[in-house]
Amino acid sequence: MKASTKLTALSAAILAAMATTANAAEYEWTFQTSETAGEPQFEMKKAWAENVEQMSQGRISIEILPVNAVVQANQTLQAVQSGILQGHLTDPSYFTGQDPAFGMIGNLVGAWSDPYDFLDYMNNAGGEELYNKLVEPYGVHLIGAAATGLESLPSSRPVRSIDDMKGLKIRAPEGMVYNIFEAAGATPVNLPGSEVYTGLEKGVIDAADYTVFATNQSQGLHDFAPYPLYPGFHSLPMVAVSLNKEIWDGLPDDLKAMLETSVDALAYEMVAELKTRDLEVVREARQDPDIEIIDLPAEERLKFREIARTEWEEWAGRNEITQEFYDSVVAYLENHNLL
Incomplete structure (x- = not known):
């Protein structure tokens, strides 16, 4: 290989390395969810992390882990506070033992007949501010609230009343x-x-x-x-999308706004997609004589x-x-x- 060719190849390699370094994430976080791997909600949360990386142009990279991957479901609050995890996407009811308000805000049983009403309350009527009043003393900040939708109730006995x-x-x-x-x-x-x-x-x-x-x-x-x-x-449980408060406080305003926007998108996409899945699967299940x-x-x-x-x-x-x-x-x- 000629010297000039070698020099060209070396220059290209250096430029590629510099580009890779320049594009490396400024923030690398691990979030644990409350679902097992493969559940639709888990896949939606992984898609949210991918969306965040794209929206931030690679400045933020988030690894999404299933339930119990690092700690048990009711221990993620402390794990995020201590920095073992940087964030979680989970039902706050798991932390009722820490404060009864987690159980009440996380799932006000019997209150909601439409998940969009719940999201409106959280986003526009003070719900998210109240939740942060509760959770920030634990060193955790709520980026935004999402919801899975109204849960069904599978039963081995008929419940007609x-x-x-x-x-x-x-x-x-x-x-x-x-x-x-x-x-x-x-x-x-x-x-x-x-x-x-x-x-x-x-x-x-x-x-x-x-x-x-x-x-x-x-x-x-x-x-x-x-x-x-x-x-x-x-039951309509909240999905709290939260980040370690110290990390949140240190973020520039543009990334804070981007994260809040990304969670709003996740919230409404999750409700819509799960409702569509439900309607399709319910139609199929009605054809099953055993259900x-x-x-x-x-x-x-x-x-x-x-x-x-x-x-x-x-x-x-x-x-x-x-x-x-x-x-x-x-x-x-x-x-x-x-x-």
Whole structure:
């Protein structure tokens, strides 16, 4: 090879190396989710991370890990605070043991009949500000709130009324949802989401407050719980997309704005995509003679909401933030004729 050719090749290699260095991410973060790998919500969260990298032109790189990859689901708050993780995308109800407000804000059971109402409350009526008032003392900042949509309720026993919940062994996470099912006469069992399938298969539980219909069907839950309640009426958990507060405080304003915009996009895309999946899978499931989809009558839904409202009032008195959230969300619901 001629010297000039070698020089040209060397120059090209140096320029390529310089370009690679120039394009290296300024911020590299690891976020843990509350889903197992392969679930639709997990894939949507991975797509969000890819979107962030594109929107930031490579300045931010985020690795998305499944539930329990680094710590257990109820330990990510401390992991983000300490820097073991830089962020998480999870249901705040997992942290009810830290403060009851996490359970109340994370899943105000029986409150929402449409996820878009919940997102409107969080984005435009003070919900996100209240959540940050709660979480920032833990060294964590909420970038934005998302939601999976109304969950269905797979059950091995038909539940056609609230009375049919009596004695029903139902998987429920700790917090308000657990207490409300207990008040409705069910027997809640605190199992992690990763154990719902085996719990139904082995009869440890009869039903599960878990996730949306399409995901339940894809995971085979209806093989053991062929009486799903749909559309959902009980649970609409928040997905808190959060970052270590020290990292957040040190970001330039343009990246803060970009991250907030990216989470807003994730929130609405997640609701729309999961609803579309649900409608498609429900149509298919209705053709299966071994599955009976139960739509709880309106009067029974009202009974459940009244049980839930009694629990809301009890939780409201637990501390300053639970009372503030109760007053805020009830005012929103009343102003929008949702009560």
